[in-house]
Structure formats: C-alpha cells, structure tokens
Amino acid sequence: MRRINIENLQSNMIVARNIYNSEGRILLSSGVILSESYIERLHSLGIASVYVKDEIIGDIDIPEVISEKNRIETVKIVRQTFQTLELNHKLNVRQIKDTVNNLIDELLYNSNVLVNLTDIRSFDDYTFAHSVNVCLLSLMTGVTLNYDSHKLIELGIGALLHDIGKIKINKEILNKDDDLTRQEYLDIKKHAYNGFEILRKYSDISLLSAHIAYQHHERWNGTGYPRSLTGTDIHAYGRIVAVADVYDALLADRPYRSSYSVSQAIAILQRMGGTYLDPRCMTALIANVAVYPIGSIVELSSGVIGVVVDTNKKMPTRPIVRVINSRNKDRVNAFHEVDLSKMSTIMIVRALNNKDI
Numbered sequence: 001m002r003r004i005n006i007e008n009l010q011s012n013m014i015v016a017r018n019i020y021n022s023e024g025r026i027l028l029s030s031g032v033i034l035s036e037s038y039i040e041r042l043h044s045l046g047i048a049s050v051y052v053k054d055e056i057i058g059d060i061d062i063p064e065v066i067s068e069k070n071r072i073e074t075v076k077i078v079r080q081t082f083q084t085l086e087l088n089h090k091l092n093v094r095q096i097k098d099t100v101n102n103l104i105d106e107l108l109y110n111s112n113v114l115v116n117l118t119d120i121r122s123f124d125d126y127t128f129a130h131s132v133n134v135c136l137l138s139l140m141t142g143v144t145l146n147y148d149s150h151k152l153i154e155l156g157i158g159a160l161l162h163d164i165g166k167i168k169i170n171k172e173i174l175n176k177d178d179d180l181t182r183q184e185y186l187d188i189k190k191h192a193y194n195g196f197e198i199l200r201k202y203s204d205i206s207l208l209s210a211h212i213a214y215q216h217h218e219r220w221n222g223t224g225y226p227r228s229l230t231g232t233d234i235h236a237y238g239r240i241v242a243v244a245d246v247y248d249a250l251l252a253d254r255p256y257r258s259s260y261s262v263s264q265a266i267a268i269l270q271r272m273g274g275t276y277l278d279p280r281c282m283t284a285l286i287a288n289v290a291v292y293p294i295g296s297i298v299e300l301s302s303g304v305i306g307v308v309v310d311t312n313k314k315m316p317t318r319p320i321v322r323v324i325n326s327r328n329k330d331r332v333n334a335f336h337e338v339d340l341s342k343m344s345t346i347m348i349v350r351a352l353n354n355k356d357i
C-alpha cells in the first residue's frame, strides 16, 4: 500500500486501510474500489490522503506503536471529553487515566517499533486525532528519557488534553482557513491558560499535567506564549509536549498546505532544537520516529531506487529496502531486499515522491 494525496486519487484504485471519522465509524473500508463519487465525498469530508493498494510496493504490513482499534477508541474518548466540558459537565478523570494507562501498556509492549506515519484525519477531527498523536509521541519521548510509570501518566494526561482550552474559543476562528486577524490570534493564544484553568480544578489530576496545557506553546528561547518562559523554567513535560505538538502539526495535512514528509519534518525539528525547542527532548522524540517510514520510496547511494519494507529502531536511517528500479531506472522484475544496517558502504541519498517512480 501507499499513501496518496487526494488530488492524485483515481477511480479504480483500491482502498488499503479503513478510513474512519472521529466517532470511530468507518467512512470507507479497506478493499473498496474508489469511484469518482467516493473521491468527491472524501474531498468534502476534508480527507486529504488515502492509503491505496499498490502493485509495485505490494502488501507490506505497516506496524504501528498502537493498534488501530486502540487509536480509534482514544480519538473517540478525546472527542467525548471535549464535548463533555463544552456542556459544562464534569470530566471523567477515571476514563482519561485508564485510556492513558492503556496507551502506555501498548507502547511498552511495542517498544521496538518506530512510529510510522499512518494516520489519516479529516480536518474537522484535527484536534482530536492530533491530541492522540501528541500523547503517543510524548509518551515515547518519556520512555526514551527513562521516565517511570508515575511520570508517564502525568505526562500522558497533560499531553492528551494539552489543547482542552480550545473549547472556550469560537469554532469559526479555530477552523478558519485564511489568515487570522491580530485579535483572533490573541484569542487563540488564550487556549493555553484556559486549559490550565480547566485542569487544575480537578484534584485527581496532577497540577503538573495542568501545566502542560499552560506551557506547551512556550519556546526554549523565550519566544513562546503565554508567559515567555525560557529554558528549564519551562517544565520538562511542557518541553516534551512542545516538540510533539510541532512535529505532529508538520505531518498533518492542513486546509492551507499538505503535510511535510517525515524527513522534512525531522529536518525542521532539528533546526528548531536549541532555539525554539529543547534539544534533548527533540533528540529523544526523533529517536522514536521512522525517518523513512515503511512504504516510502528512497534513492540509494548505489543509484538504485527502492521502497522501505522494514525499519530498524537501533539505526533509524538504515532500514531494509526492496529494490524496485535499477541504476538505469528500469523496473526490476525480481525484487531483492537490501538490509542497510548490514551494508556500511550504501546509504539513503534522498526520499523520493511517489511521482518519481
């Protein structure tokens, strides 16, 4: 399978992964043959890309740090949590804690799996799916930094609810496609403090989790908001969630731009490390990400082109590559695989777009 931008979808392509809405309902299931009307419908729902079956790449299984079922369930719970608070009802802290505990258990069980970019979200669901991703990336960073389970739970709860203050912001401003006015931008910035105010009222939520909502837009060099804190004056949880928040936002398709590739997003993070982001948290997050996710097309220094079929957590830049095009760009008939972790002289030169093969 491979991920294809909605603009490049064609009828007769076959869906390779279920597409869900944030209520956990399947919009299109794996195996469905796309038609023009399906593609139009996906467009109107704001789905920006889809996994389709691909004969060159074949049926490569893309392992995930958490199961699809658990991810969908968690997105649903985040959505319900936002709705509950919008109605001024009380937060179900027990449910949030159980959810975060489940994520931690599954992450630890899959601790040798790198994050492969696989989730597809509609624009309406952005905040909910984003919250789950930020939570997962933050927890993985916490595991890399040797956090114990108590710290992981504090970190996970704050990360999952880092944007909860958005419930108090006008939806039209939040979902606006064009440039924001100065006043609208100031309004959006209030979500950090609002979130802190909401979470700190719960005695069974750690105050440090509430501080994640407060601090996730602070920046290492003091250029963030709302308090322009610098360096380690920002709590470590806030610094971790800031990195996860930026990284996931770069990978998302947004109404005004399509997503960056993983290698582009990592390069951007690396430039931000030491200025906007804590370099230690940035490095810890990157250690968990598949630089060349399974299914991506790469050019090797030997001149051949291949598709990544497996990743290697100890050497993220040296995955296993199935050669699909020879040095003179001819399609090879018999696929063979190169394990770059065992070939010290061959490396990946660059990631290619789908249209390059």
Ligand SMILES: [Fe+2]
Binding pocket: 162, 163, 191, 216, 217
């Ligand atoms: Fe935020």
